Amino acid sequence: MPSEDWARRDHGVSRWCVVYTQPHRELRASAHLRNQGFRTFLPLHRKTVRHARQFRTALSPLFPRYMFVSIEVGVDQWSKIRGTFGVSHLMMDGDRPRSVPHGVVESLLDLSDSGGVISLGPAMMPGQMVRVATGPFAGLVGKLSALDDDGRVKILLDVLGAEVLVSAQRVGLVPAVAGVTKEFSAA
Numbered sequence: 001m002p003s004e005d006w007a008r009r010d011h012g013v014s015r016w017c018v019v020y021t022q023p024h025r026e027l028r029a030s031a032h033l034r035n036q037g038f039r040t041f042l043p044l045h046r047k048t049v050r051h052a053r054q055f056r057t058a059l060s061p062l063f064p065r066y067m068f069v070s071i072e073v074g075v076d077q078w079s080k081i082r083g084t085f086g087v088s089h090l091m092m093d094g095d096r097p098r099s100v101p102h103g104v105v106e107s108l109l110d111l112s113d114s115g116g117v118i119s120l121g122p123a124m125m126p127g128q129m130v131r132v133a134t135g136p137f138a139g140l141v142g143k144l145s146a147l148d149d150d151g152r153v154k155i156l157l158d159v160l161g162a163e164v165l166v167s168a169q170r171v172g173l174v175p176a177v178a179g180v181t182k183e184f185s186a187a
Helices: 002-009 026-035 078-083 104-111
Strands: 014-021 039-041 044-051 054-061 066-072 087-090 129-132 141-147 152-159 162-169 173-175
Touching: 014 026, 014 039, 026 039, 026 066, 026 087, 039 104, 066 078, 078 087, 129 152
Parallel strands: none
Antiparallel strands: 014 066, 014 087, 039 066, 044 054, 129 141, 129 173, 141 152, 152 162
16 A cells, blocks of 8 residues: 555655645644644745725735645654644645655745745835836836735836836846946946
8 A cells, every 4th residue: 555655664754744724724723733733834924915095014824725734754643634723624645645845845944034934035115216127127226106916016117207107026126225226237
């Protein structure tokens, strides 16, 4: 039987597995699993939310409804994960928990702080001066006008003496250095 081979081969080896949670219950599932003695990792990120014409930053799961739990094969009673409050189910490969390839969760852990918050880049807020690093407007500096949850931004740029509102990907922006307005390349 493959499950017996898997358990025998990896007995005592800790593996990160994927837990699918109930909607908006990631924090609850993580807390309950930790109370049962499991090591969990719920990657979070800071998300700018607009409510009543105000912007605020809130922590949100990086992968909504998904989290990771470390299971020691042949030692942990992983079947009790499925009955934990906040958990919908444990992702499975047949009759065994689905493990994440080695290095994926470890890389996310390296990017996170002690609270599990992952910083995907420098924090940017509307009104901040930014430099476009990629695309047709690369090198131009403008004022960040808006951010959305899909990684898109709107930037107010000075193009040929006129202010133009441009839409771009957030990953192509860097905070502008004070005193630098444009970056020219030699022609």
